[in-house]
Amino acid sequence: MPHSARxxxxxMGGKDNYEVDRIAGDEYREVAPNIETMARASRAYLIRTVTHVAGECGIRQFLDIGTGLPxxxxxxxxxxxxxxxxxxxYVDNDPLVLRHAQALLTSTREG
Structure with a gap:
């Protein structure tokens, strides 16, 4: 079955998805043609925002709610x-996301 996180x-151009997810994603894109652009714009916003608050504001603790797949x-x-x-x-209520995050998310020694 297709899964929303996949x-x-x-x-997002990730590799952790299956054919069934790609088919569903393509079908959804037919209804909402800008969905992929919106997904990538969302990531670009995250990048700009986190860069700003870490660099300019000195924030050192982050809570990412609704993480999704890395x-x-x-x-x-x-x-x-x-x-x-x-x-x-990272916080997400999806066990699939948890398993992927445990396998793929690594940090710096300092963090």
Whole structure:
């Protein structure tokens, strides 16, 4: 069965999705043609925001709610580029997301 987190991963250009997710994602895109653009714009916003608050505001603790599957420039990667000691807590209520996060999300030694 298609899974919303894997469909989002597909739209983001991730590799953690299946054919059924790609088919569903493509079908959804027919109804909402800008969905992939919106998904990528959302990630671009996360990158700009985390870079700003870590760099300009000195924030070192982050709470990422509704994490989804890891793809590129996840919250900890963005924050720790600016401040290697930054700490991030990821929260999601989906067991599939939890398993992927445990396998794929790694941090800096400082963070």
């Amino acid at each position: 469909i989002w991963n597909y739209w 793809t590129y420039d996840n919250t900890h990667q963005v924050a720790q580029r600016v401040a290697p000691e930054a700490r991030i807590v």
